[in-house]
Amino acid sequence: xxxxxxxxxxxxxxxxxxxxxxxxxxxxxxxxxxxxxxxxxxxxxxxxxxxxxxxxxxxxxxxxxxxxxxxxxxxxxxxxxxxxxxxxxxxxxxxxxxxxxxxxxxxxxxxxxxxxxxxxxxxxxxxxxxxxxxxxxxxxxxxxxxxxxxxxxxxxxxxxxxxxxxxxxxxxxxxxxxxxxxxxxxxxxxxxxxxxxxxxxxxxxxxxxxxxxxxxxxxxxxxxxxxxxxxxxxxxxxxxxxxxxxxxxxxxxxxxxxxxxxxxxxxxxxxxxxxxxxxxxxxxxxxxxxxxxxxxxxxxxxxxxxxxxxxxxxxxxxxxx
Amino acid sequence: xxxxxxxxxxxxxxxxxxxxxxxxxxxxxxxxxxxxxxxxxxxxxxxxxxxxxxxxxxxxxxxxxxxxxxxxxxxxxxxxxxxxxxxxxxxxxxxxxxxxxxxxxxxxxxxxxxxxxxxxxxxxxxxxxxxxxxxxxxxxxxxxxxxxxxxxxxxxxxxxxxxxxxxxxxxxxxxxxxxxxxxxxxxxxxxxxxxxxxxxxxxxxxxxxxxxxxxxxxxxxxxxxxxxxxxxxxxxxxxxxxxxxxxxxxxxxxxxxxxxxxxxxxxxxxxxxxxxxxxxxxxxxx
Numbered sequence: 001x002x003x004x005x006x007x008x009x010x011x012x013x014x015x016x017x018x019x020x021x022x023x024x025x026x027x028x029x030x031x032x033x034x035x036x037x038x039x040x041x042x043x044x045x046x047x048x049x050x051x052x053x054x055x056x057x058x059x060x061x062x063x064x065x066x067x068x069x070x071x072x073x074x075x076x077x078x079x080x081x082x083x084x085x086x087x088x089x090x091x092x093x094x095x096x097x098x099x100x101x102x103x104x105x106x107x108x109x110x111x112x113x114x115x116x117x118x119x120x121x122x123x124x125x126x127x128x129x130x131x132x133x134x135x136x137x138x139x140x141x142x143x144x145x146x147x148x149x150x151x152x153x154x155x156x157x158x159x160x161x162x163x164x165x166x167x168x169x170x171x172x173x174x175x176x177x178x179x180x181x182x183x184x185x186x187x188x189x190x191x192x193x194x195x196x197x198x199x200x201x202x203x204x205x206x207x208x209x210x211x212x213x214x215x216x217x218x219x220x221x222x223x224x225x226x227x228x229x230x231x232x233x234x235x236x237x238x239x240x241x242x243x244x245x246x247x248x249x250x251x252x253x254x255x256x257x258x259x260x261x262x263x264x265x266x267x268x269x270x271x272x273x274x275x276x277x278x279x280x281x282x283x284x285x286x287x288x289x290x291x292x293x294x295x296x297x298x299x300x301x302x303x304x305x306x307x308x309x310x311x312x313x314x315x316x317x318x319x320x321x
Numbered sequence: 322x323x324x325x326x327x328x329x330x331x332x333x334x335x336x337x338x339x340x341x342x343x344x345x346x347x348x349x350x351x352x353x354x355x356x357x358x359x360x361x362x363x364x365x366x367x368x369x370x371x372x373x374x375x376x377x378x379x380x381x382x383x384x385x386x387x388x389x390x391x392x393x394x395x396x397x398x399x400x401x402x403x404x405x406x407x408x409x410x411x412x413x414x415x416x417x418x419x420x421x422x423x424x425x426x427x428x429x430x431x432x433x434x435x436x437x438x439x440x441x442x443x444x445x446x447x448x449x450x451x452x453x454x455x456x457x458x459x460x461x462x463x464x465x466x467x468x469x470x471x472x473x474x475x476x477x478x479x480x481x482x483x484x485x486x487x488x489x490x491x492x493x494x495x496x497x498x499x500x501x502x503x504x505x506x507x508x509x510x511x512x513x514x515x516x517x518x519x520x521x522x523x524x525x526x527x528x529x530x531x532x533x534x535x536x537x538x539x540x541x542x543x544x545x546x547x548x549x550x551x552x553x554x555x556x557x558x559x560x561x562x563x564x565x566x567x568x569x570x571x572x573x574x575x576x577x578x579x580x581x582x583x584x585x586x587x588x589x590x591x592x593x594x595x596x597x598x599x600x601x602x603x604x605x606x607x
Contacts, residue, residue, distance in 0.1 A: 041424055045419065049480075123337060124337065132341050135345030145537070147582075151351070160371050199348075201600075246604065283451075304447055
C-alpha cells in the first residue's frame with residue numbers, strides 16, 4: 001500500500017541524500033509521525049476494512065485458482081476454474097445472460113425513472129414533497145423477503161392470483177397463466193418487482209441535489225433564452241447535479257448486478273429451468289450449497305470485475321466536466 | 322427550482338399533481354395490501370373472487386404468529402431480539418467507526434489521505450456480497466460462527482458511511498474546530514464535542530441506510546449461523562413461509578412481514594429531513 005506514492009527511483013535518491021537533509025522517505029516518516037493522531041482515528045475503520053474487504057478480495061483471487069472444498073487444503077489448479085466457467089458451465093453462461101438482460105433493463109430504466117420522479121417532485125412546493133418522497137422511497141426499504149407474501153399472491157398461478165383474476169375478468173386471458181413457473185415470464189416478473197423497489201439511495205441523492213441547484217442559475221438561463229422547462233432541465237439542472245447523477249449510477253450498477261433476493265423469493269432457488277438464475281445465485285449455489293469455494297470464488301472475481309468495468313464506463317460517460 | 326413554483330392553476334401543474342398522486346398511490350398499493358392481509362381472518366384469505374380490502378379486520382394473525390412459533394423450539398420474540406441486537410450493533414458501531422474515519426479524512430492533512438479515501442470510495446462500487454466466501458472462511462476459521470460478532474463485525478467498516486460523512490464534513494467550516502483547539506481541547510475531545518454534533522445529519526442518514534440494509538439482509542444469518550436460536554427476522558420469516566409456493570400460514574406470514582417492515586418505515590420518517598440535507602453532498606466527482 002505504502003509504495004504507491006514514492007517511486008523506486010525517488011526512494012533510491014532519498015537513501016543517498018539521507019545523510020544530510022531528510023530524504024523523501026524520512027520526510028514522509030516525519031509527516032506520518034506528526035499526524036499520528038489522524039491515523040489513530042482511522043485505525044478502527046482501516047483495520048476492519050482490511051480484514052473484511054481487502055484481505056477477502058485477495059483471498060478471492062487466490063482461491064479462484066484453486067480447488068477448495070473447505071475440508072481439504074486448497075489445491076492449485078491454475079485457470080481451470082475460469083475455463084470451466086466459460087467453456088463447460090452452460091448454466092453459468094445462462095446466468096450471465098439473465099443478469100445482463102436484467103441489468104440492461106432495470107439499470108437504465110430504474111435510473112431514469114428515479115431521476116424523472118425526483119425532478120417532478122422538485123417542481124412542487126416544499127411542503128407537499130414529503131408525501132411523494134415517501135410513496136416512491138418506501139418500496140425500496142422493504143425487504144424482498146417480507147414483500148414476497150404480497151408478490152407471490154399477486155402473481156399466483158391459479159385463478160385466485162390477483163393478476164390472473166383481473167386478466168380473466170377483463171377477458172385478456174382464458175385460463176390462469178403461471179407467471180412464476182413459466183420460463184418466459186420469470187425474468188419480466190423479477191424486473192417489475194425490482195423496478196418497484198428501485199427508488200433507493202440514488203433517488204434520494206437526486207432529490208437532494210435538485211433541491212440545492214442555485215436559483216440564480218435559472219435566472220441567468222432565462223436571460224440567455226432558456227424558455228421551456230425541458231430546456232432548463234437539459235441545460236441547467238442536469239449539469240448542476242452531475243456529481244449526484246454519478247453517485248446514483250454507481251449505486252444502480254451495484255444493485256442491478258447483484259439481484260438475487262427477489263428472484264430467490266419469487267421463483268425459488270434454483271428456479272424452474274434456471275430461468276431466474278442470476279450470477280449471484282450461481283455464486284451462492286456453488287459456495288454455500290456445494291461448498292466448492294474455489295469455483296465460487298472465480299465467479300465472485302468475475303462479478304467483481306464486471307461491476308468495476310461497468311463503473312469505469314459510467315465514470316467515462318458521466319464523469320467528464 | 323424555487324422560481325418555478327406553480328402559482329396559478331395551469332394545466333401542467335394539475336397534470337403533474339395528478340400523475341404524481343396516481344403513480345405514488347400505485348407504488349404504495351403492495352404495501353397497503355400487505356397491511357390489509359395481515360388483518361384478514363382465514364375465511365377472507367382464500368376467498369374467491371380475491372378481494373383487496375379486508376371486511377372483518379382481526380388481529381388473530383398476530384396472535385397466531387406468537388402461538389405457532391411459541392410451540393416450536395424457538396419463540397418468535399427470540400428472532401426479533403436477535404435482529405435488534407445485530408442491527409443495533411451494526412448501526413451504533415458503524416456510525417462511530419465511520420465518523421472517526423471521516424474526521425481526519427475531511428479535516429486533517431496527512432500522507433496517504435487521498436489514497437485512503439479513493440480506496441474506500443472504490444469499495445462503494447462493488448457489492449460486499451462478492452466478498453461473502455472469504456468472509457465466511459475467515460469467520461468460520463476464527464470460531465465466531467453462531468455468535469452475534471459474526472453477524473456484526475464484517476459489516477462495521479461500511480464505505481458508504483465513511484463516504485457520506487467525509488463529504489458532509491468537508492463543507493462545514495473549520496472555525497469551530499480551531500476555536501476548540503485554541504481552548505486546549507485534545508483531538509479526541511474536539512471529535513466528540515464539536516465534530517459529532519456537527520455530523521448529526523450525516524449520522525442520521527447513514528444510520529438509516531445501515532439500519533435498512535442490516536435489518537433486511539438475510540445473508541449473515543443464513544451463512545454465519547447454523548442453529549435456530551441465532552437466526553434473525555428475515556431468515557425466520559422464510560422459515561415460517563416454508564419455502565416458495567407454500568400457501569399455508571399466509572396470514573401469519575403477512576403479520577410477520579408487516580412487523581418487519583414497520584421499523585424501517587418509522588426510521589425513514591424520523592430521519593428524512595436530515596437525509597435530504599446530507600444527500601445533497603453525496604456527489605461523486607472524478
